[in-house]
Amino acid sequence: xxxxxxxxxxxxxxxxxxxxxxxxxxxxxxxxxxxxxxxxxxxxxxxxxxxxxxxxxxxxxxxxxxxxxxxxxxxxxxxxxxxxxxxxxxxxxxxxxxxxxxxxxxxxxxxxxxxxxxxxxxxxxxxxxxxxxxxxxxxxxxxxxxxxxxxxxxxxxxxxxxxxxxxxxxxxxxxxxxxxxxxxxxxxxxxxxxxxxxxxxxxxxxxxxxxxxxxxxxxxxxxxxxxxxxxxxxxxxxxxxxxxxxxxxxxxxxxxxxxxxxxxxxxxxxxxxxxxxxxxxxxxxxxxxxxxxxxxxxxxxxxxxxxxxxxxxxxxxxxxxxxx
Numbered sequence: 001x002x003x004x005x006x007x008x009x010x011x012x013x014x015x016x017x018x019x020x021x022x023x024x025x026x027x028x029x030x031x032x033x034x035x036x037x038x039x040x041x042x043x044x045x046x047x048x049x050x051x052x053x054x055x056x057x058x059x060x061x062x063x064x065x066x067x068x069x070x071x072x073x074x075x076x077x078x079x080x081x082x083x084x085x086x087x088x089x090x091x092x093x094x095x096x097x098x099x100x101x102x103x104x105x106x107x108x109x110x111x112x113x114x115x116x117x118x119x120x121x122x123x124x125x126x127x128x129x130x131x132x133x134x135x136x137x138x139x140x141x142x143x144x145x146x147x148x149x150x151x152x153x154x155x156x157x158x159x160x161x162x163x164x165x166x167x168x169x170x171x172x173x174x175x176x177x178x179x180x181x182x183x184x185x186x187x188x189x190x191x192x193x194x195x196x197x198x199x200x201x202x203x204x205x206x207x208x209x210x211x212x213x214x215x216x217x218x219x220x221x222x223x224x225x226x227x228x229x230x231x232x233x234x235x236x237x238x239x240x241x242x243x244x245x246x247x248x249x250x251x252x253x254x255x256x257x258x259x260x261x262x263x264x265x266x267x268x269x270x271x272x273x274x275x276x277x278x279x280x281x282x283x284x285x286x287x288x289x290x291x292x293x294x295x296x297x298x299x300x301x302x303x304x305x306x307x308x309x310x311x312x313x314x315x316x317x318x319x320x321x322x323x324x
Contacts, residue, residue, distance in 0.1 A: 028267060028315065029265060029266050029267050029279045029282050029283060029286070030279075030282065032265070032286055032311075032315075033282050033285065033286050033289075036286055036289045036290065036293075037289070039293070040289060040293050043293060043296075043297060044293060044296040044297060046296055047292070047293060047296060052292065052296070054174075054175060055292065056285075056288050056289060056292050057174070057175055057178050058167075058175045058177060058178065058243065059288055059291075059292070060178075060181070060284050060285060060288040061175075061177040061178060061180065061181045061236070061239050062087065062236040062237075062239055062240045062252075062255070063236075063255065063258055063259065063262065063284050063287070063288065064181045064185070064262075064281060064284040065180075065181060065184055065232045065233075065235050065236035065239065066083045066084075066087070066229070066232050066233050066236045066255060066259045067258075067259045067262040067263055067266075067280055067281075067283070067284050068184060068185060068188045068232055068277060068280060068281075069083070069228050069229035069230070069231070069232030069233060069259075070083060070229060070232075070259040070260060070262075070263050071188070071263050071266075071268060071275055071276075071277065071280045072188075072192075072201060072225040072228050072229065073132070073225045073226060073229050074205075074260075074263050074268050074269075074270060074272065074275060075201050075202055075204075075205045075225070075268070075272055075273065075274075075275055076201055076204045076205045076221065076222055076225055076272055077204070077205045077208070077271060077272025077273070078125060078132035078222065078225070078226070078272070079132045079133055079136065079260065079270070080118075080121065080132070080136045080226060080229045080256070081133065081136040081137050081139075081140045081256045082117065082118075082121055082136045082137075082139040082140040082143055082230075082233075082256070083229065083232075083233045083236075083252070083255055083256045083259055084140070084251075084252030084253055084254060084255035084256050085139070085140045085141070085142075085143035085144035085147065085252065086114045086117050086118070086139075086143050086230060086233035086234065086237065086252075087114075087233050087236050087237035087240060087251050087252035087255060088143070088144060088147040088237070088248060088249050088250065088251040088252050089113065089114070089117065089143045089144075089146055089147040089150075089237070090110040090111070090113060090114045090233065090234045090236075090237030090238060090241075091110075091147075091237045091238070091240060091241040091246070091247040091248055091251050092147045092150055092151045092156055092247040092248070092249055093106075093109060093110045093113050093150065093247070094106045094107060094109070094110040094158075094237070094238055094241055094247060095151075095156035095157070095158050095241060095246065095247025096150065096151070096156055096247065097109055097110070098158060098159075098160050098163065099159075103160055103162065103163055107238055110234055110237060110238055111231060111234035111235060111238065112234070113234065114230045114231060114233045114234025114235075114237060115227055115230045115231040115234060116230070117139060117142075117143055117230050117233075118226045118227045118228070118229050118230015118231065118233070119223065119226065119227045119230065120139060121135050121136050121139040121226045121230070122222060122223040122224070122225065122226025122227055122230075123223060124138070124139075125222055125223075125226060126218075126219040126220070126222035126223040126226075127219055127223070136226075140256070144249070147249040147251075148249045151247065151248075151249045153249060154249075155246045155247065155248045155249075156246065156247035156248075157245065157246055157247075158241065158245050158246065158247065163241075163242055163245075164242060164245040166242045167239065167241075167242030167243040167244075167245075168242075168243070177239045177242065177243070180235065180239060184232070184235065185277060185281055188277045189277040189278065192276065192277050197221070197224070200216055200221055201221055201225060202273055202274075203216070203273075204216075204218055204221055204222070204272070204273075205269075205271070205272025205273035205274070206272065206273030206274075207273075236252075237251065237252070240252070258287060258308075261283075261287060261308055261311070261312050262280060262283040262284040262286075262287050263275060263280050263283060264283070264312055264315050264316060265283035265286055265287065265311060265312065265315045266279035266280035266281070266282060266283030266284075267279045267283075267315075268280065270316075286311070287308065287311075290304065290307060290308065290311070291304055294307065
């Protein structure tokens with residue numbers, strides 16, 4: 001009883017401004033998203049048109065997929081800088097293989113290729129104890145170089161109309177790629193919330209030493225999250241290629257930073273152990289809304305990068321305040 005009374009007393013004496021900041025920190029992702037939606041309505045009368053909303057959703061799919069993979073990596077305290085380069089490699093592989101082996105085998109090969117690249121990065125981190133930043137930076141360079149080599153530095157056009165039509169197709173008024181994102185998001189949320197794998201990934205990020213002492217083979221889980229990130233990049237690369245009808249060796253430039261930004265804006269800690277799927281998806285939508293709104297306002301991409309950087313800084317500040 002005494003402990004409860006003391007806790008209540010401490011809570012009651014907390015300044016109102018600090019309570020407000022704590023509430024804002026705990027719900028920062030949703031608050032920012034609501035503010036962005038209100039600002040969009042005020043700043044542009046075209047934002048809420050059906051065509052524009054559809055465009056925002058379609059554009060969010062590749063970034064959303066790689067951000068969900070990135071979330072699992074960041075939950076372990078790692079980072080994956082290779083995601084954009086893996087997307088490019090997959091798009092080129094699929095474009096080159098469709099005429100040779102058919103659509104579905106080409107897609108399967110592309111996703112497997114991405115997963116294997118993720119496995120190599122995960123192996124370097126988990127078993128060779130190379131820092132995630134260095135290991136994935138190396139894989140970023142390798143994957144981008146391979147995409148340039150196999151494509152000879154040129155875009156590879158895709159003539160299979162069933163492939164291209166998927167990127168521009170609709171079902172019940174919703175772009176078909178969005179359903180892929182939803183399915184992947186549901187699966188990622190289920191694994192995060194309902195499986196021992198998800199709980200152990202969080203445990204590794206929260207306290208790797210204690211997790212090891214509990215008899216958990218941490219290396220296996222670190223390896224697995226990079227494989228998941230690679231697979232997500234593979235799917236994202238395929239989806240991106242369906243939108244453009246091109247396998248491009250320069251696809252995904254800067255996506256690694258956007259994915260990290262989406263995860264951080266979603267409230268995840270770069271130190272690991274904290275973050276969730278739903279907030280990450282909202283973080284993706286926040287970044288896509290910002291880009292779309294600034295495009296509607298004819299603001300250059302350079303200014304967009306500044307705004308994204310400021311949002312990341314604010315998100316990290318709120319996160320550090322919450323952890324105190």
